[in-house]
Amino acid sequence: MTVTQQTWPQAAPFWQNWHTQAHERLDRAFRQSPHLHFDDNSRLVFFSDMHRGIKDRYDFFAPNENLFLHALGHYYQQGYTYIELGDGDELWYNDFARIRHAYGRLFDLLNQFRAGHRLHLIVGNHDSERGMFDPMEKEGMPLHQGLVLHHVPSSRHLFAVHGHQAHPKGDRYWWFQRPHSRYFVKYTLPFSASRYHFSEPENDLQNRQYLANMPRRVGNRILRLAWQLEGAILSWAQQQRQAVICGHTHLCAFPEPHSENPPFINIGHCSTPGYITGLEIAGGQLALVKWKANETGAYQRTVLREMAVTAVWP
Template sequence: MSTYERLTEVLELAEEIPYNDSSKIVLMSDTHRGDNSWADDFAHNENLFYFALEYYFAHDFTYIEIGDCDELHENRRFEEIRQAHSDVFFLMRDFYNDGRLHLIFGNHDIVRKDPKVVERTLYRYYDERTQRYEPLFDGIEVHEGLVLRHWETSKRIFLAHGHQGDLLGETLWWLARLFSRHLWRHLQLLGIRDPTSPAKNYKKRRIVEREYIRWVKSQDLIFICGHTHRPMFPKSGKPPYFNTGSCVHPRSITGIEIESGEITLVKWWIRPRSEEGGVLYVARDVVAGPEKLSSFFP
């Protein structure tokens, strides 16, 4: 099936989450959390990500991950990822216990389309200190897509990773995993990029983005996804396709905030404070917006 057909199919089956103008939601994707080895693209941004997530927890945001957040192509066991980034997962557990965490799977964590995999790996973990199993995200569902529907207007925001319809990313995902686990993981250590990934192949990325735009033009909603690693925030009057970017950029992470009926693309990065002798601090910068969500709905 094509990207157009698959996105339509996922939309029709997507669970709905109500929101209104007082809702506070942050969307991130493509963290690619790994095992803290040299091949872990997330490791260098872990502190940055944790700081941002603490900010969102303290400010009562709901956190939604839009796929490819755990690197399960390159890594065989999620438990190794959880141990490598345990502080992050414990903070995410705080969101979950507060009813403020939702997960969507992408192509690199596509195994989570199987509820049995989710139950086996995410419901609980083994605590070495207490030597017993403790709850992590007990009872969580991992979705292929979600719809945010406004309480008053019924306007919809559709969330999906964006790999739908991709031959290697979806249909032959097991083959892509084989390459990632046994070939690209090792070549990555040598600095060689994966040419099959839209995140690292400019031509393929442009083709994928054109498909997103063609699809969203036929819908009466806003579409937010990840997958390409390229942040997108359309100008007013343009097709309402947004992209969260990624959390694996060498110097920053990006995400999309929805607050007070407005949408904003933000960047978190480490910058020097020259007036304090070059002391480094974590900064949140607005890349685009804020703009009224209502201005993007058809």
């Protein structure tokens, strides 16, 4: 398979070890995930990686709040079920109570989805102040490791998971990593305000996304871990013959039409000011979408790429 060969030199024991451990964690997440059945009348929408903070200078979702509320409000009106695919909240930097207070309107909307049994929360690494497999909840609502989506008419499966399970070291050092982020990294990276802003994905994903506001070569060095991590998920998807929908790396991915590669979808993120990306499943179609303001300031939705659910395994 060409995709993983680019990112995973077979000879290096480190990579093999990483993939073995990543696959074990993905297996475990898969076993712990509840199942959700859907058909061609179902409407599902996924967003991830808002990293909601407390609207301070480290909260890059704040400028997107109205855009996100507009998009999610649209899906609420249209009868969609909302699946938050991890890293909704930035708990490495903040306490949940303060985030909840800063984003009252957004949590009200989430509670409206919840009241209609139309909300599912999937855990991301930043949703937890503890280890990744520790039980977690938000306002009494459990966070799941993932969600196994069954398309009833075609009996095809899609596995929705945040994707941090494929990180090489897992989160063995969470007790160090979380406080280290909160009390050190946050204040000592003068470039942090621009560091994780990503270039905007264009129609049909023609461009490769990069880290904006820094030289391309420097950004690519930082992104290398993201590409390698996706390589670990791809090889798991291939071995398990399991289509995957993930987030975590903030980089959009969607199979090309008639592609031989395993169906691997990354829904992108919502924490670069100016645009958000997500995934819709409706009418038996998967569509990677982008929302942003047009020249007149009106919020607009564009489909970046789409395919039929039945084309997931050709």
